[in-house]
Amino acid sequence: MVAVRYAHDDAWVRADNSSAVGTVRRMAVDLAEAAGFDAERTGQTAVAVTEAVSNLVKHAVEGVVMVRSQPVNPAVVELVAIDRGPGMPDVARALRDGYSTSGTLGIGMGAMARISSWYDVHSLPGKGTILVMHFTAADAPSAAPHASGLSRPIGEETVSGDSFAIAATGDGATPETTVLLCDGLGHGELAAQASRTAVELFLRAADEEPLATLERLHRGLGHTRGGAVAVARVRATSVSYAGLGNISGWIANAEGRRGMVSVPGIAGHQARHLRQYDFDLPEHATVVLHSDGLTERWHPSAVPGLFARSPAVVAAGLLREAGSRRDDACVVTVRPGDDRD
Structure with a gap:
């Protein structure tokens, strides 16, 4: 049997000013170290999380973010980022390294995806973007949980x-x-x-x-x-x-x-x-x-x-x-x- 911890431990952070970046990065580092990540993998996780939250602060409307141990597998560090706009017209293009857009999470998204062990994105122009990223101790792909x-x-x-x-x-x-x-x-x-x-x-x-x-x-x-x-x-x-x-x-x-x-x-x-x-x-x-x-x-x-x-x-x-x-x-x-x- 695999089970989650209590859901009310989920701690959301409003990405409405630069202080949110440091707050979420520290949470991610603590979780990565607790999950047994080595120093290099912990640093990579911190870079990706920093980039994701920074882009929420810069571009998002009503952006919120949470980082936690993934519910089905506590050895996975999970980031969930949600906003209400402006959204991305072309997610595939935004995932290419070097592509920049004024849309949420457009800058550095390709690098974030490459660092993560698994990610999923949904974005609609005018509606907003949802990004979920997983990080594991071994820098290897992981499957989406059911x-x-x-x-x-x-x-x-x-x-x-x-x-x-x-x-x-x-x-x-x-x-x-x-x-x-x-x-x-x-x-x-x-x-x-x-x-x-x-x-x-x-x-x-x-x-x-x-x-x-x-x-x-x-x-x-x-x-x-x-x-x-x-x-x-x-x-x-x-x-x-x-x-x-x-x-x-x-x-x-x-x-x-x-x-x-x-x-x-x-x-x-x-x-x-x-x-x-x-x-x-x-x-x-x-x-x-x-x-x-x-x-x-x-x-x-x-x-x-x-x-x-x-x-x-x-x-x-x-x-x-x-x-x-x-x-x-x-x-x-x-x-x-x-x-x-």
Whole structure:
């Protein structure tokens, strides 16, 4: 089993002045050293991160950046950069060394991509750019993870009441990815305690069917504020889903989306007739879970090309497009068999 740490540890930095460059670079260096990078690789990571954040500061509109241990593999240092403009008309051209543009992340992007072990970009003129880069101790390519997740606290809070976890389940012949999303009731530390408890309980029971896991979570959250909880098990051609409360579950691709059903209630306090639902998963579809910190009014057609990108970029794009600053926000994305490099 492989699982993330608590999602509310995600620390976003606004890239609105030059101090952000040093702040994020120091975070990246600390993570690289903790992951066992040697001095040369740590320095390369710092150079790429510095370039990415510098370009956000210089060119981006409402740029934010986060660097963390990658959720599925903590030995990977991950940078996620999001902005709302101006975007790039030609990403492939921007990736060429020596090409310069006034668009976000245009300067030095080819060098950043070459330093990274894996990267993915989505950009639309007038809409903005999303960049995700991975760095590993060995300077070698790494595959995109099949699942990712992001969280962001309400307003200026530093702790989010929303959390997620990701586990590799099933046997080698039939691999599966099972994910949890919990929206702790309310905001702040007490909500975070509820979602932390949900993550801990999930990690003990991720091999169970989603309904059994949800029942375990409902029993185990009684001493907390409780919250909305959903568990999804994603296989190559199907997804099993069990949700309680206002977690939104979707099966989405470039053409549209299909909702998955959560029953009313509050995990730990109020629930009747918990249910598990099974859905077919079309080829190239992405399973999306998000808290009510993201509006349900998003649609894949509003962001052309986003759902052709990796789950990490899809999660970042949805957080940008649908996330609210008036609530904690969390989104988890899963796509089985995504071998994009």
